[in-house]
Amino acid sequence: xxxxxxxxxxxxxxxxxNRALIFQVVLLAVVVFVGYYLFTNLQANLANQGISTGxxxxxxxxxxxxxxxxxxxxxxxxxxxxxxxxxxxxxxxxLMGIALATIIGVVMGLARLSNNWLVARLATVYVETLRNxxxxxxxxxWYFAVLATLPIPKNSIIFGDFFLNKRxxxxxxxxxxxxxxxxxxxxxxxxxxSIALVVWAKKRQTRxxxxxxxxxxxxxxxxxxxxxxxxVSGFPIEFDLPQKSRFNVTGGMVLPPEFVAVLVALxxxxxxxxxxxxxxxxxxxxxxxxxxARSLGLKDSLTQRLIVxxxxxxxIIPPLTSQFLNLAKNSSxxxxxxxxxxxxVVMGTTLNQTGQAIENIGLCMLVYGTLSLSISMFMNWxxxxxxxxxx
Amino acid sequence: xxxNVGKLLSTAAIAAxxxxxxxxxxxxxxxxxxxxxxxVSQGVPGFSNADVNGNWTGIDVDACRATAxxxxxxxxxxxxxxxxxxxxxxxxxxxxIDMLSRNTTWTYTRDTSLGLxxxxxxxxxxxxxxxxxxxxxxxxxxxxxxxVCTEQGTTTELNMADFFRKHKMNYVPVIVQKADxxxxxxxxxxxxxxxxxxxxxxxxxxxxxxxxxHVILAETISKEPLGPVVRHGxxxxxxxxxxxxxxxVNAEEMGISSKNVAKIKSESNDPGIRRLLxxxxxxxxxxxxxxxxxxxxxxxVGNYGExxxxxxxxxxxxxxxxxxxxxxxxxxxxxxxxxx
Numbered sequence: 001x002x003x004x005x006x007x008x009x010x011x012x013x014x015x016x017x018n019r020a021l022i023f024q025v026v027l028l029a030v031v032v033f034v035g036y037y038l039f040t041n042l043q044a045n046l047a048n049q050g051i052s053t054g055x056x057x058x059x060x061x062x063x064x065x066x067x068x069x070x071x072x073x074x075x076x077x078x079x080x081x082x083x084x085x086x087x088x089x090x091x092x093x094x095l096m097g098i099a100l101a102t103i104i105g106v107v108m109g110l111a112r113l114s115n116n117w118l119v120a121r122l123a124t125v126y127v128e129t130l131r132n133x134x135x136x137x138x139x140x141x142w143y144f145a146v147l148a149t150l151p152i153p154k155n156s157i158i159f160g161d162f163f164l165n166k167r168x169x170x171x172x173x174x175x176x177x178x179x180x181x182x183x184x185x186x187x188x189x190x191x192x193x194s195i196a197l198v199v200w201a202k203k204r205q206t207r208x209x210x211x212x213x214x215x216x217x218x219x220x221x222x223x224x225x226x227x228x229x230x231x232v233s234g235f236p237i238e239f240d241l242p243q244k245s246r247f248n249v250t251g252g253m254v255l256p257p258e259f260v261a262v263l264v265a266l267x268x269x270x271x272x273x274x275x276x277x278x279x280x281x282x283x284x285x286x287x288x289x290x291x292x293a294r295s296l297g298l299k300d301s302l303t304q305r306l307i308v309x310x311x312x313x314x315x316i317i318p319p320l321t322s323q324f325l326n327l328a329k330n331s332s333x334x335x336x337x338x339x340x341x342x343x344x345v346v347m348g349t350t351l352n353q354t355g356q357a358i359e360n361i362g363l364c365m366l367v368y369g370t371l372s373l374s375i376s377m378f379m380n381w382x383x384x385x386x387x388x389x390x391x
Numbered sequence: 392x393x394x395n396v397g398k399l400l401s402t403a404a405i406a407a408x409x410x411x412x413x414x415x416x417x418x419x420x421x422x423x424x425x426x427x428x429x430x431v432s433q434g435v436p437g438f439s440n441a442d443v444n445g446n447w448t449g450i451d452v453d454a455c456r457a458t459a460x461x462x463x464x465x466x467x468x469x470x471x472x473x474x475x476x477x478x479x480x481x482x483x484x485x486x487x488i489d490m491l492s493r494n495t496t497w498t499y500t501r502d503t504s505l506g507l508x509x510x511x512x513x514x515x516x517x518x519x520x521x522x523x524x525x526x527x528x529x530x531x532x533x534x535x536x537x538x539v540c541t542e543q544g545t546t547t548e549l550n551m552a553d554f555f556r557k558h559k560m561n562y563v564p565v566i567v568q569k570a571d572x573x574x575x576x577x578x579x580x581x582x583x584x585x586x587x588x589x590x591x592x593x594x595x596x597x598x599x600x601x602x603x604x605h606v607i608l609a610e611t612i613s614k615e616p617l618g619p620v621v622r623h624g625x626x627x628x629x630x631x632x633x634x635x636x637x638x639x640v641n642a643e644e645m646g647i648s649s650k651n652v653a654k655i656k657s658e659s660n661d662p663g664i665r666r667l668l669x670x671x672x673x674x675x676x677x678x679x680x681x682x683x684x685x686x687x688x689x690x691x692v693g694n695y696g697e698x699x700x701x702x703x704x705x706x707x708x709x710x711x712x713x714x715x716x717x718x719x720x721x722x723x724x725x726x727x728x729x730x731x
Contacts, residue, residue, distance in 0.1 A: 049506035050623045051484060064548040065564040075552040148579035166580050167538060167563070247526070247537045247583045248563065257581065258565070335543075338567045338576065344543065348568065352477045352544035355505030357484070 042358070057354045058083065064349050066340045068256060079350050086345035087367060093262055093341060094328040094371065100267035101327060102320075105274025112279050123275065130272040136333050138269055143261035143337040150257075153248050161241050163249045166257065170242035173253040179236040186229025193225070194218030262334040262341075270327045274320060281316035282308060313386045321379035325372050332368075342367055417489055417621070417628035418462070418679055426468045429455035430488035433473040433569065436594040437702045437709035438494050438514075447471050450702045451492040454513055454619045457635040457692045458490065461675075461684040466691035475569055477544030480505055483622060490632055491620040494588065496546045501620075508629050511636035512618040513695075515715050515724055517611035518550045519589040521596060524606050526583060531610035535560040540582035542570040547587050550613040574598065588615045590703065590711060597708045631678050638667070638685045640727035642694035644718055649693040656686060667730050674730070685730070695725065 012018055046053050058080035065075055069085045070092065111123035130138070148166060151157060156165040163170035194217075201214035230236075242252030285308050293303040335344035342364055351360040421427055431439035431451055439449040456466040472488050483491045484506050494516070495501075497509040520539075522528045531554070541547045543566045555562045565582050567573035574595050577585040585595065589611060596602045619636070621629050642648070645664065647655055656668040665671040668689075669682035678684065692698065699716060703709045717723025 046506070048624060049484065050504070051506035052504040063552055065552050065562075065566075067564055067566065075556060144575060144579060148576075148581060152580050245536050247534075250536060250561075336568050336572070338565050338573075340566070344566070344568065348477045348543045349548060349566070352480065353500070353549070355480050355484070355501070355507075357481050 046358075051355060053356065053359070055359055057350075057356060057359070062350070062353075064353070066345060067338065068259060068340055079354070082345055082350065083363065086340060086342045089339070089345075090328075090331055090341040090367070091371070093259070093266065093331045093334065093339070096263055097266040097270065097327050097331065098324050098375075100263065101270040101274055101323070104267055104271030105323075106278050108271060108275035109278025109282070112275060113282060127272045127275050130269055131276075135265060135269050135330055136336060139261055139265040139333055139337050142264050143257060147257040147261055153244065156244070156249060161239070161252070163242050163244075163252075165249065167248050167254070168257055169255040169260070170249045170252045171255075172239035172241050173251070174237045175240055177236040177238055179233040182233040183226065183229045183236065186232075187222070187226045190222040190225035194221045197221065258334070258337055258339040261337055262331065262339045266327055266330060270323050270330075273323050273326075277316055277319045277323065278312075281312035284315045285311045310386070314383075314388060317379060317383040317386060321376060321383075324375050324379065328371050328375060329368060417625050418631065421462060421489055425463070426470050427455055427459050427462070427490065428472060428488045429458075429469050430472045430474045430479055430482050430491040430493055431455070432493045433475060434571065435494060435591055436597055437707060437711070438590070438594060439471070439473075439492070441471075441473075448702065450514055450698055451494060451619075453692050453698045453702070454492040454632075454636060455490065457639060457688045458619075458632050460687040460691045461631060461635050461638075461678075461680055464681070464683065464687045464691075466687075475544070476542055477568070480507065483507065483620060486622070489621075489628075494591065494617045495620055496588075496615045497618060498546060506623045507620050508623045510619045510621060510629055510633040511727070512616040513636055514590060514617040516588040516590050516615040516617050518547055518586060518613040518615060519592055519611055520608045521577075521585045521592045521605050522583060522608060524604050528583075528606075528608065531608045531612065532558060532560075534562065534584060536562070537583040538563040538565060538581070539584045539586055540565045540567060540573050540577045541586050542566075542573045543568050545587070546613070546615065551586050554612045570595070588617070590617075590709070593703075593709050593711055597710075627679060631680065634678065634730075635688055636695075637727035638688050638730065639692070639695040639698065640718070640725055641667075641730050642685075642689045643696040644720060644727075647689055647694060648697055649690055652686060652689045663731070 043053070059078055061076055062079045062082045063075050064082070066073055066082060066085050068089055070088050071081075071085060073081060073085045108123045108126055111119050112127065114120045114123070150164060150166045153165045153167055156163040156170075158164075161172045197218055198214045201212040201217075205211055240251050242249045242254075244250075289307055289311065290303055293307045294300075298306070331341055332343040334341045335348060338344070346360050346364050351357055354360070429452075431447065431449075434440050435449070437449055439447060439451040441447050452469075452471070455469045455471070459468040460466040462468075472482065474482050474488075474491075474493060476493075479491055479493050479495065480501075482488050494514070496516075497512065501507055502509050520531050520534065522534075522537075528534065534555075535558075539551060539562050541551065541564070548564075548566060551562075551564070563582075565573075565576060567576055570587070570591075574585065576582060578599055585592070587595070589607065592607050596605050596607065599605060619632050621632055642652075647664070647668075652668065655664060656670050659665055659668075659670075662671065666674055668686045669675070669684070673682040675681050675684040693701070696718075699713065700706070703711045705712060713721075713723065715723050716725055719726040
């Protein structure tokens, strides 16, 4: 009886699947135990040292200023609001950087493949230079070497109502007046109209083969209708003009040098990597495809747009995703030159005022994790959409 | 798989030893190591600054040296960790350093909720503003609309916000991660004004290309008592760091300096002085130190007046007057409890 029992256990253990399962369970238990142990240990140590814990500090007044805030923010607002301000700054610089880097990368990638010797060499120099210099140095370069050589506010460079000096680029600030709703309505209407136009043009092309320049027409429609609404409502916009004051230029809209330096550094640096990805992607498309398109009588621009790029995109998108992720994470270097993004505000000032390292670093990790996963999910969706659909 | 489990277990074992280590006495750790790990600034002349050979000098550095002299009888038994303002508290909380001596302001929040204990004040300071002379600014109240540069992660950020709000003035804050880069931004003209503690302003001004082109405005907008900080909960260690400072102040008051301390120890008949210098009894015992702990501090580092004159006094590049940092008997506020 007992002999039979032990042999059945032996059989059970001899099964590779069962063994694997047991090890997984044991490992999971150990991981959970260690995680629990570290967490309770942390809490006990924090309590021992008298360090406050929890997220209650988010409701307390922050008391410190933030240079760039796209939503209303004063020193009397809470740490929570400062966090949101910093989050917006991070997201804005990341998205703008991604858009700019993509444009720069595509242009430079195509330029490297250009038949024009000079254009191709210039693009090569750009890529090789920017790829090989650390990003932080490039930020310092733009901030301390380029933007700092602009004149002081007293001697601003002036174009009409635009001022340019060390403190930034000042432009008139449009302030909407009563009746601006008509303009917004007109704008929304024009967008709906142009979507309808694009859909109609596509359907017609499928049916009859006739081609219609839908995108240019949509562009014209949006500008036309919005302008018409502006005329009808009697231009309900006033401009707050920048003016020289004792120290700075005041009034108007200002683009601070910190923002410009971070944006330029991020987009040119990542653009150089994207240029290489684009070049490799295009080279990966068989030359026979281009020859075939030409033999059909397609123009070069159409060959690129309809034949080469769609195939190249399949190769380009996956590595492009990782460049976008890098850019979003690299935006944290902006802290070094006073751009008030997440690391500067949360891991810098807030952490220092509250001393709650675990909570603040946790918040930052959560944000960067979410941001990266969102970019990655969007790109995976786009990749799937662009991938070859086999019938 | 097995080795993974083993790794996890050894990690847990390390975590367990760390957790017990945190509660143990800092003095024992320091004695076992043979030196004090001391957190200082990344370079403020007069307070903590390294020369080309890597030798650290300054008031804050001397606070570490005094503690080392008390424990080891060797003021050189210190290793320094340069820290930015935003790194300093985490470094201390996590045990990376044994004491923090980095022009740090003693405030209520820091003392009560950061797991820190402030020891003694080794410099009474206050926040001020520095501006370019050619701006023609004479008072901090003329700063409406100015752009202000400062280092991140300090009480400075809060004080300047309070000051401008109180006087209903507008300003543009440029908050840079490190003091040197904040100063570079000011020097390049990104800001009209640089703000930090007045001692720091004097120190930073000595680093600028043409110090005479910049003026430190008269207003002092805050109280900034600066001094060494230790982790909360280790009373013995706190006592040592505190009394290393008090001994220096008392020594100045008693007229004991690094030059005459040996002579006084052998010749003085004053029982108080004989006890302090270890000629009689063992006052160091209650701190866990040797009988000559105070003697070593004074002999190797000097009294408070010597420390001040050597590092930030009128004859140094920083050139600060003694001001309120003078002894209470001389009209200042430097006052240490008696050694009895």
